[in-house]
Amino acid sequence: MTELIFLRVDGEDRSIVVDTRTTLLDALRDRLGVTAPKKGCDHGQCGACTVLLDGRRAIICLAFAVAHDGAEIITAEGLAEGDALHPIQQAFLEMDALQCGYCTPGQVCSAVGMLAEAELGIPSHVSDDLIGPIELNDDEIRERMSGNLCRCGAYVNIVAAIRRVASAEYAP
Amino acid sequence: MPFEFLRAEDVAGAVAVVTEHPDAVYLAGGTNLVDRMKLGVATPSLVVDISHLPLDQIVELPDGTVRIGAMVRNSDLAAHLLIRQRYPVLSQALLAGASGQLRNLATTAGNLLQRTRCVYFQDVSMPCNKRDPGSGCSAREGYTRYHAILGASAGCVAVHPSDMAVAMAALDASVVVMGRTGERSIRLVDLHRLPADAPHRDTVLTHGELITAVDLPPFSFSQHSAYRKVRDRASYAFALISVAAALDLGDRRDAAGRPTIRDVRIACGGVAHKPWRATAAENFLRGAAASVENFRDAADIELAQAETLGDNAFKVTMVRNTVALLLADLTRRQVGDVGGDLAGQEQKP
Secondary structure, eight states: OEEEEEEEETTEEEEEEEETTOBHHHIIIIISOOOSSOOSSSSSSSOTTOEEETTEEEOOTTSBGGGGTTOEEEOHHHHSBTTBOOHHHHHHHHTTOOSSOTTHHHHHHHHHHHHHHHHTTOOOTTOSOSSSOOOOOHHHHHHHTTTSOOTTOOHHHHHHHHHHHHHHHTOO | OOOEEEEOSSHHHHHHHHHHOTTEEEESSOTTHHHHHHHTSOOOSEEEEOTTSSOOOEEEOTTSOEEEETTOBHHHHHHOHHHHHHOHHHHHHHHTSSOHHHHTTOBHHHHHHOOOOOTTTSOTTSOBTTTSTTSOBSSTTSOOTTSOSSSOBTTBOOOOOOSHHHHHHHTTOEEEEEETTEEEEEEHHHHBOOOTTOTTOOBSOOTTOEEEEEEEOOOTTTTSEEEEEEESSSSSSOEEEEEEEEEEEEEEEOTTSOEEEEEEEEEEESSSSSOEEOHHHHHHHTTSBOOHHHHHHHHHHHHTTOOOOTTOTHHHHHHHHHHHHHHHHHHHHHHOOOOGGGTTTTTOO
C-alpha cells in the first residue's frame, strides 16, 4: 500500500508517494535526498536521526512517514540561516565537539530541542527539584543529551559546546 | 511485511475497525510498535493510526481526579505542573525513562502497552512463549539479569519495562477503556497480567479495546511521593529494578521519638510481568514506626515470595535496599533529620 504525503522539510514544501512501511528517516534520506539525519541503529537507541519534528526534538527511525503527513521537519541542514550557522553548530565547530561527525547532525538538533525544553523550565532526571529554575550545569546537559550516543566518545567537548551556548543564552 | 494503513477519524471508528480485524493494531507514538515490526516480532496486516485523535489533554475532574488523555506525550505528562506538584513520583518516573527525543513521541497509553524488552522475545530466531505460544522459554536457562523475581511462571520470566506504569500503580490509577460495547474502567494494577500459562497476553484487554485515558485519583499525601530507579548505566537504560512510593506520616511519635506511618504506597518495577504493588509491605508498615529497620523488614515480607534465576538474585537485595532508602528519604523530607537509624542512610545503601 502506498500513500501521498506532504512534508515541510527545512522550509521547503515536499510531496512524495511512500509505501506505508517507509519510516520518516528513509523518506527523507532515500526519497527526498535530505541526508542530514543519519541512520545509526535504526531502532531508536542512538539518536543519530534526531530532527526537530513539529518544533520538538524527535527520532524519526521509528516513525512511519504516513503517520506524519503534513509534518514540519527541521534537520541539522535547516538550522543554519543561509551561511550563518546556528549558535549550536558554531559552538560544536569551535569546541571541537566531534571526531567522525556521524552523530553530529543528531547531536545538534537534540541540543537545540533540549535548550528549548530547559528554557520552558522542564526538569530532568537529575534536577534537584521538579519545580525550581533549571541551571544547565554539566550533569544536566549530560542527562538531557543521553539519547544521543557518540561512538568516538566526543562527549567532553559536546558538553562544553552546549554549555557555552546555554550560558550565553542564560546570561543576564 | 506490507500492511494497510488507516488514519482513524474518531475513537468509535478506531475501535470498530480494529475489533473487526484480528490482525490489526493501534499506532500511537510508534516508538515500540515500529521497532517490533522491524524486528519481525509484530506483523500486523492493518495499522490504525490514533496518534492525532483528540485524547491529548490533562484535565482535573470535579472530584479532584486528574484525567490524562491516552495520547498525552510522555514529555508533556512529566512537565505538566499539576503532575509535578501533586504527583512528583509520576514526573520522576517518566523523566527516568527513555530519552528526551523518545519521550516527545511516546504516549501515555503506548507506554502502558509497550511490550517486554526480553532479548529472547525480541529475537525471532529463539523460542519464546510470549511471541510464539508453546515454543518454550529461552530466558529461563539463558541470560536473566533483567528478568522477573516475582510472579513469574514456568513459561515466562519477562518483566514489564515501563517506569511510568510503576508510578501509576503506586498512585492507584485506573485506565479508561473503550470497547465495542462501551466504556469500562480497570484499576491499573489489574491491567497487566501475570504470565501464568498465557504469557502471550500482557494485559486483560480484549482485542480492539482502546485505552482512552488514565485517571489519577486524589489522595492527601500524593505530593509526598518519589521514584527511584536502578540501572546499568546512569541514563537512557531500562530498570534493573525501580521503586515508586508515597508516604504519609502521622503526628504521633513512638517511645523512641520516631514518627509513625499513617499510610504508605509502594510499587516495584523490573521485578515482574506487571508493575508490582507491594501490598504485603504496605500492610506491615501501616501504623509502624518510620525506621529503616521497619522499611527493610517490610520489603523482606514482600520479597519472601521471590524466586530468583541464574543472573538476577541481586535484585532481591537491590529491591530491599531501594525500598528502605526511598522511604527513609521520604521520611526525612517530611520530618527533617530524625536521627537514630535514619541518619546517613542516603549515603549507605
